[in-house]
Amino acid sequence: MSQAFGGNERVSRSSHRQPVFRRPTDLSQIPLKHNGSAASESQFKNRQPPPGDFPAGMPLGEFLFEYLYRCGVRHSFGIPGDFALPTFAWLEKSKIENVTMTHEPGAGFAADAYARVNGIGLVCVTYCVGGLNVVNAIAGAYAEKSPIVIVSGAPGRKDREKDPLLHHKVKTFETQRRVYDEVTVASAVLLDEERAAAEIVRCVDACLRHKRPVYIEVPHDMVDREIPIALPRPAPAQISDPPTLQAAIDETLGLIRAAKSPVILAGVELARYRLAHLTLQIAERMNIPIATDLLSKSAIPENHPLYLGVYGGAMSSDEHVRKYLESSDLVLMLGTFITDMSMGFYTAKLDRRRTILATTEQVSVRYHRYESIQFADFLEALTKTKIRPKSFRHPNPHAVPKPLQRKERAEPLTVMDFFRILSLHLDENCCVIADIGDSIFGAVAVCSARQAQFIAPAYYMSMGFAVPASIGLSLATKKLRPYVVVGDGAFQMTGTEISTAVRLGLSPVIFVLNNNGYGTMRRIHEGGFNVITQWDYAKITALVGAGEAVTVTTRGELDEAIGWAQDSTELAVIEVKIPQDDISPQLARIGLEVAKVRGWKIPHRPVPGNCKFSRSAPGSRKDKHASQP
Numbered sequence: 001m002s003q004a005f006g007g008n009e010r011v012s013r014s015s016h017r018q019p020v021f022r023r024p025t026d027l028s029q030i031p032l033k034h035n036g037s038a039a040s041e042s043q044f045k046n047r048q049p050p051p052g053d054f055p056a057g058m059p060l061g062e063f064l065f066e067y068l069y070r071c072g073v074r075h076s077f078g079i080p081g082d083f084a085l086p087t088f089a090w091l092e093k094s095k096i097e098n099v100t101m102t103h104e105p106g107a108g109f110a111a112d113a114y115a116r117v118n119g120i121g122l123v124c125v126t127y128c129v130g131g132l133n134v135v136n137a138i139a140g141a142y143a144e145k146s147p148i149v150i151v152s153g154a155p156g157r158k159d160r161e162k163d164p165l166l167h168h169k170v171k172t173f174e175t176q177r178r179v180y181d182e183v184t185v186a187s188a189v190l191l192d193e194e195r196a197a198a199e200i201v202r203c204v205d206a207c208l209r210h211k212r213p214v215y216i217e218v219p220h221d222m223v224d225r226e227i228p229i230a231l232p233r234p235a236p237a238q239i240s241d242p243p244t245l246q247a248a249i250d251e252t253l254g255l256i257r258a259a260k261s262p263v264i265l266a267g268v269e270l271a272r273y274r275l276a277h278l279t280l281q282i283a284e285r286m287n288i289p290i291a292t293d294l295l296s297k298s299a300i301p302e303n304h305p306l307y308l309g310v311y312g313g314a315m316s317s318d319e320h321v322r323k324y325l326e327s328s329d330l331v332l333m334l335g336t337f338i339t340d341m342s343m344g345f346y347t348a349k350l351d352r353r354r355t356i357l358a359t360t361e362q363v364s365v366r367y368h369r370y371e372s373i374q375f376a377d378f379l380e381a382l383t384k385t386k387i388r389p390k391s392f393r394h395p396n397p398h399a400v401p402k403p404l405q406r407k408e409r410a411e412p413l414t415v416m417d418f419f420r421i422l423s424l425h426l427d428e429n430c431c432v433i434a435d436i437g438d439s440i441f442g443a444v445a446v447c448s449a450r451q452a453q454f455i456a457p458a459y460y461m462s463m464g465f466a467v468p469a470s471i472g473l474s475l476a477t478k479k480l481r482p483y484v485v486v487g488d489g490a491f492q493m494t495g496t497e498i499s500t501a502v503r504l505g506l507s508p509v510i511f512v513l514n515n516n517g518y519g520t521m522r523r524i525h526e527g528g529f530n531v532i533t534q535w536d537y538a539k540i541t542a543l544v545g546a547g548e549a550v551t552v553t554t555r556g557e558l559d560e561a562i563g564w565a566q567d568s569t570e571l572a573v574i575e576v577k578i579p580q581d582d583i584s585p586q587l588a589r590i591g592l593e594v595a596k597v598r599g600w601k602i603p604h605r606p607v608p609g610n611c612k613f614s615r616s617a618p619g620s621r622k623d624k625h626a627s628q629p
């Protein structure tokens, strides 16, 4: 088994294989039944357990990619290097399509968005120079629960014997794996043929189970070796303790029955674990309204009659949702990450005495915690309970932005107008991907007549996410066209991935919000460090040789440019010129309230008014057409 095989030998061996090992079904991976009520959820795929037949022996590289393929991976994002070339050779021979990116951070962000939609993603890189280059994006995937497998080429088993100074090595041969231990839930260095298959299965299963990244290091002299395929039994599915579950449900129901204005704060885990449909069933049965936070925005259909908006303290999408949540006598946080960002930098006012927090990690009712309860079981049990529907009057029934008036078309653009006009054009075939800066703060208010999807690194907040993420999204689903909203600063970090999108024939619509530098930082602390070089953004399509680009400065020009991009099947770059000191209402409010808490001196500028909203029936497109000249 320790001998490396040549290419021809591999082919002849594989044609004579006998299926021997059948992998038992892992019940925890079987998708829950779908009742069809969650429109947004149907866009995202549930993962089936991998089918079980494998031959008794296979080359390591062949098994690795075949196993990943059977777990749902169809694309890999990365950049090769000498230590990784034999692994890339197996990747190329596999059924998984390799996508070479311009830079490893882009590979990580693309795989992150791909994993959010597809249920699992793959990054393939070389040792340290590649692997360490993508750590930041993988750290974000860990923080926000996005299931990515990182496969890294590495020095060979033989190379490691006398601890030589090999290129790409940092401190020890273990350095990269140790760094990855901080940002993954499982890791393996495949130095032993006998255990390699089991290690791969262990890591991939951990990735799917915990929805977090895992790291697999493949020494270049191991990947061609024949390994035995004796797969371990999957870990038994975790089950809830029935009396504890019953006690938690009884207490929860008691609180819901006693509450006058209960509300659900739907969190990101509902999207990751494909459980949004259960939450909708609970809400509909009990007639309880639902809000999301920035990380979970669009997990619940935004045109649902019970949907209130995005809550996040001072960063909420509007004052109605903020007031409703903060005056409610029972907030059911389901799958919610409580982060400084989603709680509007400590401006949220939710009292623990009137909250229930249920996640994959804990079920807490007010001040105490129930152990041994599975989140899905808790939700499932709540859908089956009998309770008199609550009385609820929507404080702001589905509001869509005010149509663009002919007389305002020549007006200059502000951030608020940008999001208002963008919202007028969105429908269920669109996915807004927001980068960090005012792109994400302003996007809180995106609200369309027809449900669009939304993706953003809303907790980890790494700049440079959105352009490469549009590639991951486009490859994961053909149903959604990406509408990237990115600041000029973040665009300068990973905008080069437009070139990858062009090569793949993808057609994202990319808005570069050009406010001449780091606007968000400027709002907190003015300084020379917020200055960046001004690029001629509309020339980027000429540089990469495809796509169309335009610069807009007025509301009418933006409206026309979006219409033009929507009629075209080409990649579009729309540079949106924003006055240097203009910011979204969300950023302005946050700035003022956080400054108060932290004692910062923020330059006084008026807070832009909230978007003016008009009412429209869900599904109506008349506003969009009314906006045409």
Ligand SMILES: Cc1ncc(C[n+]2csc(CCOP(=O)(O)OP(=O)(O)O)c2C)c(N)n1
Residues within 6 Å of the ligand: 436, 437, 438, 439, 461, 462, 463, 464, 486, 487, 488, 489, 490, 491, 513, 515, 517, 518, 519, 520, 521
């Ligand atoms: C990778 C990374 N580096 C630095 C930061 C800190 N940071 C947050 S917002 C911001 C400025 C963003 O500028 P731009 O993309 O132009 O958006 P704007 O704030 O102007 O809307 C910076 C530097 C970050 N979040 N991520």
Ligand SMILES: [Mg+2]
Residues within 6 Å of the ligand: 437, 487, 488, 489, 513, 514, 515, 516, 517, 518, 519, 520
């Ligand atoms: Mg900027």
